[in-house]
Amino acid sequence: MSVITRFAPSPTGYLHIGGARTALFNWLFARHNGGKFLLRIEDTDRVRSTEAAIDAIIDGMKWLGLDWDGDVIMQFARQARHAEVADKLLAEGKAYRCYASVEELEEMRKAAMAAGKPLRYDGRWRDRDPKEAPEGVKPVIRIKAPQTGETVVRDEVQGEVRVGNEQLDDMVLLRSDGTPTYMLSVVVDDHDMDITHVIRGDDHLTNTFRQVMIYDAMGWKHPSFSHIPMIHGPDGAKLSKRHGALGVEAYRDMGYLPEALRNYLLRLGWSHGDDEIISTRQAIEWFGLDAVGRSPSRFDFAKLDNLNAHYLREANDGSLAQETAKRLGVADAAIVERLRRAMPGLKARAKTLKELAENAAFYVAPRPIPMTDKAKALLTPEAKTLLAGLADELAKAGDWSAAALEAQVRAFVEARQVKLGQVAQPLRAALAGSTTSPGIFEVMEILGQSECLGRIKDCA
RNA sequence: GUCCCCAUCGUCUAGUGGCCUAGGACAUAGCCCUCUCACGGCUAGAACAGGGGUUCAAAUCCCCUUGGGGACGCCA
Numbered sequence: 252m253s254v255i256t257r258f259a260p261s262p263t264g265y266l267h268i269g270g271a272r273t274a275l276f277n278w279l280f281a282r283h284n285g286g287k288f289l290l291r292i293e294d295t296d297r298v299r300s301t302e303a304a305i306d307a308i309i310d311g312m313k314w315l316g317l318d319w320d321g322d323v324i325m326q327f328a329r330q331a332r333h334a335e336v337a338d339k340l341l342a343e344g345k346a347y348r349c350y351a352s353v354e355e356l357e358e359m360r361k362a363a364m365a366a367g368k369p370l371r372y373d374g375r376w377r378d379r380d381p382k383e384a385p386e387g388v389k390p391v392i393r394i395k396a397p398q399t400g401e402t403v404v405r406d407e408v409q410g411e412v413r414v415g416n417e418q419l420d421d422m423v424l425l426r427s428d429g430t431p432t433y434m435l436s437v438v439v440d441d442h443d444m445d446i447t448h449v450i451r452g453d454d455h456l457t458n459t460f461r462q463v464m465i466y467d468a469m470g471w472k473h474p475s476f477s478h479i480p481m482i483h484g485p486d487g488a489k490l491s492k493r494h495g496a497l498g499v500e501a502y503r504d505m506g507y508l509p510e511a512l513r514n515y516l517l518r519l520g521w522s523h524g525d526d527e528i529i530s531t532r533q534a535i536e537w538f539g540l541d542a543v544g545r546s547p548s549r550f551d552f553a554k555l556d557n558l559n560a561h562y563l564r565e566a567n568d569g570s571l572a573q574e575t576a577k578r579l580g581v582a583d584a585a586i587v588e589r590l591r592r593a594m595p596g597l598k599a600r601a602k603t604l605k606e607l608a609e610n611a612a613f614y615v616a617p618r619p620i621p622m623t624d625k626a627k628a629l630l631t632p633e634a635k636t637l638l639a640g641l642a643d644e645l646a647k648a649g650d651w652s653a654a655a656l657e658a659q660v661r662a663f664v665e666a667r668q669v670k671l672g673q674v675a676q677p678l679r680a681a682l683a684g685s686t687t688s689p690g691i692f693e694v695m696e697i698l699g700q701s702e703c704l705g706r707i708k709d710c711a
Numbered sequence: 712g713u714c715c716c717c718a719u720c721g722u723c724u725a726g727u728g729g730c731c732u733a734g735g736a737c738a739u740a741g742c743c744c745u746c747u748c749a750c751g752g753c754u755a756g757a758a759c760a761g762g763g764g765u766u767c768a769a770a771u772c773c774c775c776u777u778g779g780g781g782a783c784g785c786c787a
Contacts, residue, residue: 364713
């Protein structure tokens with residue numbers, strides 16, 4: 252039997268970080284097994300579903316590099332099929348019409364709470380004669396849940412989980428307007444799409460008991476269930492926006508690389524010995540449900556930063572230069588080429604693309620370049636005298652390579668009886684407008700002779 | 712309120728009864744490298760939530776407590 256997994260987000264918002272990890276695990280599991288990975292948009296909530304959210308989810312999936320098989324499936328389009336299943340259950344006496352009002356339901360919950368009982372529908376229309384139905388009330392269709400015994404879910408991650416059936420109630424399958432509920436839709440779709448492995452967030456674990464009732468009532472085989480732990484904020488509570496509960500496009504804008512985010516998300520709740528840096532290729536080869544943990548994890552930007560810095564250093568200089576140019580609003584091909592040449596020195600010093608662009612700004616800034624206060628402070632009268640002397644010699648330089656420049660500057664400081672730093676730091680301030688930058692000789696080579704002399708002159 | 716799940720350094724985790732005076736990574740601190748900042752290298756501090764069992768032996772198995780999370784909708 253070939254593996255088929257799916258990612259089934261509801262388009263009521265962006266593709267958030269928890270969803271991205273769920274998608275990643277499903278994708279990895281399918282790819283590992285040479286199976287299929289499907290994308291199904293659960294848009295049955297017509298009020299909250301939006302076109303923009305659908306686009307955000309699809310863009311996010313593409314950016315993360317999680318490709319799905321076949322077309323995107325829109326759940327709402329299958330509503331007739333869902334209703335058909337509900338009707339079948341009704342015809343077989345496994346479901347019934349319920350005319351209880353929302354007020355009645357609310358009272359039931361209050362009473363149950365007060366009595367220390369589980370909050371559930373009491374089944375008042377389960378065996379009642381439909382002739383007693385109140386006039387003009389559109390009924391919902393509820394499933395007849397088992398009332399005794401227990402329901403067991405064999406979960407690949409959580410193990411065997413069981414609950415007494417008295418905890419479960421006759422849930423709604425079809426709303427009074429005839430539209431299917433989530434519980435019905437997922438089960439019917441997962442069955443019809445031949446999903447073999449349902450891998451989803453922990454928050455669905457208790458829902459699974461309810462869904463199993465539908466599988467059983469229809470006589471359908473259960474898929475394998477895996478409920479993966481959730482991702483919490485740094486404080487252990489629910490992930491808030493400022494703590495990372497953002498859409499993946501926000502991570503893209505902050506300058507994170509998709510491969511870094513993938514690696515980070517993979518290691519949240521899954522491990523392979525002591526391995527930390529795991530390529531996608533290795534991830535596909537190694538991924539399995541048995542190594543998925545059961546405890547929730549906290550989102551940590553510091554670790555993401557570290558991973559991102561690693562992948563940044565491995566990234567191609569040309570594409571990094573393109574990305575940096577875009578962030579800096581540079582279109583000039585010569586400047587982009589300058590950035591490409593500067594990239595080895597630049598990318599080792601940045602954790603994100605955003606930081607990379609900030610650090611690269613001095614390479615593209617027109618003269619006179621902006622200068623930080625610390626850089627200005629470095630340009631003392633003595634330093635300026637030194638720089639002026641150096642500039643005179645540099646003007647005569649024939650070989651403008653970093654190595655030749657270093658030799659020349661070192662000879663200069665030796666002749667003047669000063670330390671290298673006494674010249675290098677003011678020089679850095681003049682050329683980069685900052686007290687920090689890539690190696691100064693490298694900067695000089697990339698900037699070129701006339702630009703360097705010009706920048707030195709600017710701060711004389 | 713009822714039910715379900717979880718519990719190893721600050722964080723992510725390794726660990727599936729003896730290899731554990733608990734390993735790795737991130738973060739933190741110090742040192743080295745050095746033209747600055749990074750990178751890199753080395754070093755340091757840092758954890759089995761608590762209490763009972765089971766066993767010759769428990770981070771590992773069982774129970775309780777505590778703490779966290781989740782579900783309980785005509786939302787998904």
